[in-house]
Amino acid sequence: MSKQTLSFQAEVSQLLHLVTHSLYSNPDIFLRELVSNASDACDKLRFEALNDAALFEDTPNLEVRVAFDKDAKTLTITDNGIGMSLAEAVEHLGTIAKSGTKDFMSRLSGDQKQDAQLIGQFGVGFYSGFIVADKITVESRRAGLPAAEGVRWISGGSGDFEVENIERPARGTSVILHLREDKSEYLSHWKLKSIIGKYSDHISLPILMQKEEWDAEKSEYVQQDAWAAVNSANALWARSKKDISDEQYAEFYKNLSYDQEAPLAWSHNRVEGSTEYTQLLYIPAKAPMDLWNRDHKAGIKLYVKRVFIMDEAEALMPSYLRWVKGVVDSADLPLNVSRELLQESRDVKAIREGNTRRVLAMLEDLAKKDAAPKAAEGADGVTDVVSEEDKAAAEKDVGKYSAFYAEFGAVLKEGLGEDFANREKLAKLLRFASTQSDVVNVGLADYKARMKEGQQAIYYITADNLAAAKNSPQLEVFRKKGIEVLLMTDRVDEWALSHLHEFDGTPLQSVAKGAVDLGELQDEEEKKAAEAAAETFRPVLERLKESLKDKAQDVRVTTRLVDSPACLVVEDHGMSTQLARLLKQAGQKAPESKPILEVNAEHPLVKKLDASAHFDDLAHILFDQALLAEGGLPEDPAAYVKRVNTLLV
Numbered sequence: 001m002s003k004q005t006l007s008f009q010a011e012v013s014q015l016l017h018l019v020t021h022s023l024y025s026n027p028d029i030f031l032r033e034l035v036s037n038a039s040d041a042c043d044k045l046r047f048e049a050l051n052d053a054a055l056f057e058d059t060p061n062l063e064v065r066v067a068f069d070k071d072a073k074t075l076t077i078t079d080n081g082i083g084m085s086l087a088e089a090v091e092h093l094g095t096i097a098k099s100g101t102k103d104f105m106s107r108l109s110g111d112q113k114q115d116a117q118l119i120g121q122f123g124v125g126f127y128s129g130f131i132v133a134d135k136i137t138v139e140s141r142r143a144g145l146p147a148a149e150g151v152r153w154i155s156g157g158s159g160d161f162e163v164e165n166i167e168r169p170a171r172g173t174s175v176i177l178h179l180r181e182d183k184s185e186y187l188s189h190w191k192l193k194s195i196i197g198k199y200s201d202h203i204s205l206p207i208l209m210q211k212e213e214w215d216a217e218k219s220e221y222v223q224q225d226a227w228a229a230v231n232s233a234n235a236l237w238a239r240s241k242k243d244i245s246d247e248q249y250a251e252f253y254k255n256l257s258y259d260q261e262a263p264l265a266w267s268h269n270r271v272e273g274s275t276e277y278t279q280l281l282y283i284p285a286k287a288p289m290d291l292w293n294r295d296h297k298a299g300i301k302l303y304v305k306r307v308f309i310m311d312e313a314e315a316l317m318p319s320y321l322r323w324v325k326g327v328v329d330s331a332d333l334p335l336n337v338s339r340e341l342l343q344e345s346r347d348v349k350a351i352r353e354g355n356t357r358r359v360l361a362m363l364e365d366l367a368k369k370d371a372a373p374k375a376a377e378g379a380d381g382v383t384d385v386v387s388e389e390d391k392a393a394a395e396k397d398v399g400k401y402s403a404f405y406a407e408f409g410a411v412l413k414e415g416l417g418e419d420f421a422n423r424e425k426l427a428k429l430l431r432f433a434s435t436q437s438d439v440v441n442v443g444l445a446d447y448k449a450r451m452k453e454g455q456q457a458i459y460y461i462t463a464d465n466l467a468a469a470k471n472s473p474q475l476e477v478f479r480k481k482g483i484e485v486l487l488m489t490d491r492v493d494e495w496a497l498s499h500l501h502e503f504d505g506t507p508l509q510s511v512a513k514g515a516v517d518l519g520e521l522q523d524e525e526e527k528k529a530a531e532a533a534a535e536t537f538r539p540v541l542e543r544l545k546e547s548l549k550d551k552a553q554d555v556r557v558t559t560r561l562v563d564s565p566a567c568l569v570v571e572d573h574g575m576s577t578q579l580a581r582l583l584k585q586a587g588q589k590a591p592e593s594k595p596i597l598e599v600n601a602e603h604p605l606v607k608k609l610d611a612s613a614h615f616d617d618l619a620h621i622l623f624d625q626a627l628l629a630e631g632g633l634p635e636d637p638a639a640y641v642k643r644v645n646t647l648l649v
């Protein structure tokens with residue numbers, strides 16, 4: 001086919017514009033991206049060759065070569081991997097196939113630092129070459145195609161690119177960067193070698209560069225014909241823990257995740273037993289932007305005996321841990337394992353359980369170290385001597401769990417409904433705000449330890465936000481009696497809690513459901529007074545029920561209120577009004593159930609009811625105000641306003 005000029009997809013042009021306007025504060029990463037693409041291409045070839053060994057042609061040894069030419073000012077990254085056909089070059093280098101690109105673009109704020117981080121997370125991949133090059137030539141031939149079906153792709157990184165067929169005997173791809181004037185620093189063996197050492201050391205293929213030797217006559221280093229590997233070509237996870245530094249672990253994570261921030265924690269283990277595998281799992285510090293996207297892919301790469309099998313192996317991690325990044329290398333799975341097969345394999349099930357256990361153990365450990373350690377003081381007033389090292393080790397992890405929870409807490413809660421076997425462990429990892437803490441740091445165990453004598457339930461309330469939860473009238477009696485109530489403001493809380501009925505033998509009880517029964521916390525006198533009030537109040541209750549029969553399922557006297565005249569509650573197993581509201585907002589059907597109106601017989605407004613000439617108006621106002629107080633809206637706001645105004649004038 002003769003030469004063709006084609007336009008980039010609009011998103012690519014936009015991305016290129018960002019890249020060339022040097023959003024990257026660290027230009028070196030272009031090499032990491034291109035070497036990683038080269039290595040991916042070799043992995044793909046190895047994978048396809050499992051079914052068709054002929055694809056290896058006569059060069060089964062996969063490798064990446066990095067070469068530079070000082071005179072031509074070019075830097076070339078060559079691999080003998082899968083290569084691209086002309087159509088593939090047009091598609092892969094002219095469009096961005098990844099879903100969510102548009103969404104991603106719309107999130108760029110114009111703030112360089114913030115955008116650089118987002119872009120880093122997204123991964124500009126191939127296009128990062130334009131950070132250092134003003135023109136890129138790609139020459140490639142797909143494995144299995146004849147030499148005459150090679151392709152050359154050329155672009156200056158703006159608007160369009162050219163493609164044509166070329167004769168190319170060698171399988172694989174060469175990416176030739178024509179370096180910008182001010183980027184000639186990359187024409188240096190030492191520089192390139194050090195970047196590869198930093199970012200690409202773990203790549204499991206040899207990355208080769210031409211050797212250099214000192215030429216005394218010319219008094220400069222001269223390139224030799226011989227090539228030598230400049231990386232250790234050793235899969236990091238396959239090395240022994242003691243040979244890997246924290247920096248190397250962190251660097252590997254960045255390669256894996258495109259996250260520029262260091263991970264919060266990691267765990268690296270060789271698991272032996274009936275299923276043998278190596279796991280290297282990372283907990284990121286920041287949630288990815290597509291965490292809530294249902295299609296968010298799992299972050300686990302699967303290898304079988306160091307041969308890359310697949311990205312995003314979702315069968316290896318339950319969905320509520322989809323944000324964990326890492327590598328699993330199995331010794332037992334067949335190399336040609338497919339996604340379908342993965343779902344059914346017993347080994348995979350064992351690996352998934354092992355991964356889950358490991359992640360939960362990491363979280364438990366972080367949770368334990370979250371608060372700053374206090375020096376233990378014995379009964380005799382003697383304080384333990386803590387070594388500086390121990391102190392530093394303990395302090396290193398302070399606050400990490402809170403940081404983790406702020407990012408991933410809500411998604412972790414999905415596990416309550418998803419992972420029955422680990423429900424107890426998950427329950428221990430939950431954190432909430434409470435009437436004693438505005439900060440989300442109260443665990444169920446902390447709560448239990450602080451329970452009042454005679455208290456028989458863990459009390460909680462769900463609301464749209466912290467202010468609404470804190471000011472809810474339902475809390476009044478609990479406040480008065482000094483009973484802590486957990487304040488839950490995540491959208492998933494209501495659903496998650498429906499899967500957790502008790503913690504460590506103590507039931508969880510919503511303060512907005514059912515009648516309050518504080519059990520032993522209420523003294524006999526209070527109970528008697530309440531019963532008496534209910535008795536004398538009965539005729540008024542009947543009138544209220546009649547007035548509100550379209551709105552309330554029942555009207556009853558309550559002891560849960562102190563300062564407010566009324567509140568709404570639902571039956572013990574009913575859906576809370578808050579959840580019903582959320583469902584309606586989301587356009588879903590919520591069961592039409594009427595709430596129960598509870599009134600405070602001690603409140604002046606309620607006392608006034610019986611003798612009032614405006615009984616009916618007051619009844620409706622009581623109901624609507626109770627709805628307002630919990631963040632809802634009266635069904636007919638105009639009627640509410642009119643009623644209030646009638647009373648005001």
Ligand SMILES: Nc1ncnc2c1ncn2[C@@H]1O[C@H](COP(=O)(O)OP(=O)(O)OP(=O)(O)O)[C@@H](O)[C@H]1O
Binds near residue numbers: 037
């Ligand atoms: N050296 C190469 N050999 C074969 N195909 C390549 C090579 N480099 C890039 N490609 C193709 O071009 C596509 C786009 O590459 P790019 O680096 O932009 O994104 P990616 O690798 O898919 O994603 P990311 O870099 O974010 O992982 C790749 O998916 C691959 O199909």
